[in-house]
Amino acid sequence: MKVATLTTDFGLEDWFVGVMKGVVLKRAPRVAIVDVTHGIPLGDIRAGAFALWAAFRFFPAGSIHVAVVDPGVGSARAALAVQTEHCCFLAPDNGILSFALRLEPPRSVRRIENRRIISRPVSCSFHGRDVFAPAAGFLANGGTLDKLGPATEASVWLPWPEPRQHRHGWRGEVVYVDRFGNAITNLGLSQLSDREQVVSKTQPCCAVALRNGRQAPFGTQYQEVPPGCPVVIVGSTGLLEIALNGGHAAPELGLKVGDRVTLRAALGERVRGKRARLA
Amino acid sequence: MKVATLTTDFGLEDWFVGVMKGVVLKRAPRVAIVDVTHGIPLGDIRAGAFALWAAFRFFPAGSIHVAVVDPGVGSARAALAVQTEHCCFLAPDNGILSFALRLEPPRSVRRIENRRIISRPVSCSFHGRDVFAPAAGFLANGGTLDKLGPATEASVWLPWPEPRQHRHGWRGEVVYVDRFGNAITNLGLSQLSDREQVVSKTQPCCAVALRNGRQAPFGTQYQEVPPGCPVVIVGSTGLLEIALNGGHAAPELGLKVGDRVTLRAALGERVRGKRARLA
């Protein structure tokens, strides 16, 4: 069964997500529709891009990923259909696909314009229902991308915030805060040396410096530090996350998206000695 | 694959929605169950009626729509199954189907009473699970409406608040506030003259008067007014909505369900001149 996923800022209070699914099912009765999330903060394209990037890789090959965080709905921004090696993305041309397409480069991009596929009339405020859902249903039912509209290219790209090397390690930033209060950074395994990667599986070998001179030692699970203490783990996205054993790191440590953090390498001993002070 | 939709005030914190789906799937293993919303405010039958009206038209013909906002659960109110031309509704007889049935008149109405179909015993507080879900599963699995119980008629109808013509235009009211803070009114395209409908696609030609002497000009997209300014668009339901470019109209303008608004026709020039004052 074909899979279509939905990532939006529509919330679940109203009927918006439900009718998108109705429109998809009208055109593709046998598709499995999965919500990635509808809780993206209103109009936060960057958060939507991050959630899509974190999620799409875990779906079956051939999945159709619809991402609608669309503060410019009704303006002249294009509606895009993007074919990659393993899947297809449908989204407004506002940068929301930027991070996903770093992993899956576009092979073909079309504007979704075919009036025989999209709904008529198209409302000025709900292209999720009138443009993207019909296109998703069309593709899920076996339609091909080239029928959706003319070839084009994505015109808006959000830059991925690359970590920068620094005298004592790497400088990065917080890129997402999840419901558990974990602060996900743009620092990843590639910022750890080979030795650190091996060592870090069994003991702290480096640390992330936070504000106020605090440091979070590297660990492999939340419980490696005393309750209430911060710890840095390789999160489920592959990026380093700052967590708090039994707490919510971001609100309790005052971390928010965009805040700088510094990865200090090879501090194993020093960090271990400092643990008590972090509480 | 048959589609069953759910519209309730059960929320998603507990297991209530999940078990309704379990009960449907027990009787109809191949049905696609779609949530319209479970975020209807507790016991707000009118909001449930509105959400159902806004949503059901976008689902495949033959869909089974279950709507349970049911403050009178356990009382003598009937459980209804309503067949229309294109679909079927299951709901308590409390008015929640009123708006949907204006679009799809009932052809046959039955009380859901057959003890061989509904669960035994029926709990006094969860007919969603014990009455409506079994009936939905029965129908989704090919059962027919007449088996559910004796013929009856819906006895409770919520009046649709019709706009009233007025010396300077039309008087209406706010009928729903969505998650984006858009205030949906009962004013629609039929309250605009032909000339206004054409003109309104390219320029403001009329306005909705709000409280405090404010006016919101007519537009075709949120961005047509400066950020922070109100605008009236034909919303995705076909009704006029008061929105705020980049903001939340209802809380910021103090609009709530039941508030009066007046559509003043052919005010294009005056309204355009006043835009700056609306901020």
Added chain:
Amino acid sequence: MKVATLTTDFGLEDWFVGVMKGVVLKRAPRVAIVDVTHGIPLGDIRAGAFALWAAFRFFPAGSIHVAVVDPGVGSARAALAVQTEHCCFLAPDNGILSFALRLEPPRSVRRIENRRIISRPVSCSFHGRDVFAPAAGFLANGGTLDKLGPATEASVWLPWPEPRQHRHGWRGEVVYVDRFGNAITNLGLSQLSDREQVVSKTQPCCAVALRNGRQAPFGTQYQEVPPGCPVVIVGSTGLLEIALNGGHAAPELGLKVGDRVTLRAALGERVRGKRARLA
């Protein structure tokens, strides 16, 4: 079509639930995945155990129930797969299955460890995605429990709080508060005498004593007491619930999980006389 259910504290704001479903669908393209709830309070194993207990019985035989409230993720706690007569449970070995397994005793228990089934590498913080979802997909696709890993036994059990008989009736406690504010107790029909069970269908015959000397009479529906008054009904779980006609019992009466309540039997007349005083 096979059914897999999900009960977690992951919330719906992030992509966590979506990717679990993606992983299940990768391995079992034709499974129907149903959310029981993802709104369990963070790390509240007892609430998760209660929700699972309340829900699983209503799903088709053969369903696979995945329950992940897992504050110890990444520690040495085992990941369990439990076969019972009618279904299968996948969950961390932390007691979350305790209440469900009282109804469905385990027939076979395995540790989920087979590296050919679970994801590689396993993240240290998201076993829902990397361990439990792959195992669920494997089983939904026809795999057998014995392939998941070696035989074991659940090692953590939460005790069900049994009501205690008391001079004037039964002493129990609040075990769950639902979204409606209903306070579900551990008192059930087995704490009512035969006579009371019959009588209670038509009139209050006993009452639950609350704090401050208040009493809630027994009823069969919320409307049996005046608006704003408390009433005890046999809830949809089969347990006695304290509700408020038209209100939210738990916040308004100051009831929370763990609070003691006492069932006083055969107080029909006295309670009826006292109703007015309860408001």
